[in-house]
Amino acid sequence: MKQFWSERIKNLVPYTPGEQPKDRVFIKLNTNENPYPPSPKVIAAIENAAGEGLRLYPDPEATALRQAIADYHGLKPEQVFCGNGSDEVLGLCFYAFFTPGKKVVFPDITYSFYPVYTELFGLDYEEIPLNEDFSLPVDQFLGGNGGVVICNPNAPTGRTLPLADIRRILDANPDVVVLVDEAYADFGAQSAVDLINEYPNLVVVCTMSKSRSLAGMRIGYALGNADLIAGVNCVKNSFNSYPLDRLALAAGEAAIRDVEYFEQTRRNIMRTRDNTIVRLKELGFCVQDSNANFIFITHPDKSGQELQQGLRDRGVLVRWFNKPRIDRYLRVSIGTDEDMEKMCAACEDILKG
């Protein structure tokens, strides 16, 4: 019964997040979470902030967190916007930069939240098909658009677009915003952040959910020229003044300042990923190149759904997308060495059957 719903939401199909199981303990490789806990300094910062001060509103400008992020990336605080996870940041950017009637473009196989934002906000868009090998047809992203959105490394394929191609797209679209979603860039991709002072039309979106082990704290941010960041702020301040609570602000600042812990855990994940790829190839899997904390795999002998169900039966959750072109694939997040050994053993067991 949608009697009281606004006309513009009656046909919306929301995004479906990966399962968060409540009843049973799984090896959880389905939502690209980090297998390592947050830095001990993050926990200490939260404990320090968890007191009487919670009766007061947070800093609506996230001043200290933005300064820490600016320091880390070699930018100015006015080039940093912080929001409630990179999903909220992306949503606010879509609203801030894209105008109805002007077509936003992104690949057909990419983060499935992008078409949801465009539907929610009544934006026109076109999904440009990736090449057969899931590489991006760069020529089709050059000009004539209302905006460009690129996830790099791409999800769920894990493939990376070289910075030279990002440059080509930026050069060819000087009048519209090019949004580069780098949720997974810390796992081996070259970041476009270095191009921010060169391109006034570039926005890079990052998250602390993956490489900072803080999916549970909802911290995302956008980087770009100060005029662009002012636009996102304008939307955010017309919607919710304080999207980050006091504990998230404290946690985010501690996380970004603990460079040593970050470097160590992301190195572990990259090493585990590379070892897992070798093992899966031995089992006959075809594995996409990955610069992310997940891999995208397929096997000639089993369908994606069979593999997903077989893994679930053996206590391992992975993500399968029931979508054209990728329905024989699984997206598998990188856990600990032990997690991945169990995952590979379960695959071996399924393939015997």
Next chain:
Amino acid sequence: MKQFWSERIKNLVPYTPGEQPKDRVFIKLNTNENPYPPSPKVIAAIENAAGEGLRLYPDPEATALRQAIADYHGLKPEQVFCGNGSDEVLGLCFYAFFTPGKKVVFPDITYSFYPVYTELFGLDYEEIPLNEDFSLPVDQFLGGNGGVVICNPNAPTGRTLPLADIRRILDANPDVVVLVDEAYADFGAQSAVDLINEYPNLVVVCTMSKSRSLAGMRIGYALGNADLIAGVNCVKNSFNSYPLDRLALAAGEAAIRDVEYFEQTRRNIMRTRDNTIVRLKELGFCVQDSNANFIFITHPDKSGQELQQGLRDRGVLVRWFNKPRIDRYLRVSIGTDEDMEKMCAACEDILKG
């Protein structure tokens, strides 16, 4: 430079939250925060949740928190929606229930975020003038609208609309949503929550920022019939799957379950409010009746701005709105007895000058 901004945000004027001073310690009576710390059980719940689990996404459905809120209000979990503070909840409700081209109505003097949401989302609206004494002209809210929004008790006046009048408005607007914002209702107003099972067009929005001492944690919720709540969920799930982080979910659940602490602190605030009103009247102030954790006051001898500045000079922050009809008034949050004694003494001092 708004070169890259979407056409629809180029003329937006965002909401301005009250000042959060960083440099100096004030008696902070400017943002309706609670002077008492959160319940000790809330702090314990946060400490308990602040561990390895933060690497995992929160429950996108806020199941445990919604159950606790449903239990408290005598509703079902599917009648409860949780979001990032009542500001986000209000914004999502405006998007979910109001359709462009159909006029939403609310008073001219009320929470100043309402016209910001309508501007942000391209909604038509009309601000209906309150009567001279700041009471609501109920007859002008009966029918013919695209939606009704009422803050009860109203901000910044503190005045309460009787439930019989809310009923009249609900009866006269059977085809549109009537949104009742009860951010302050815990301080002595009659809640419309009891009408939810009777009216399929009623949404009540609540917050933990005021009566639960959790402004710093960003927890708000909406209550209404399950079809309405499904509409808000549809928008939320098309924008940000997880607006509440793991610590906010834990804090909110502990806060709503600690009824004893809630009753004790809100009673303290109501008692302090009533004593403060007596004292200010002795000083010649005109004070609006209040069922909120703030009072709305004016003095014949001083302008609102003079009083605000005088109080600031004496270490007390209050809120002054530079707006027609209320620019001789101050909105003063209720602090502890000691805070209010100092505030009254500062007023006395200003009036001598």
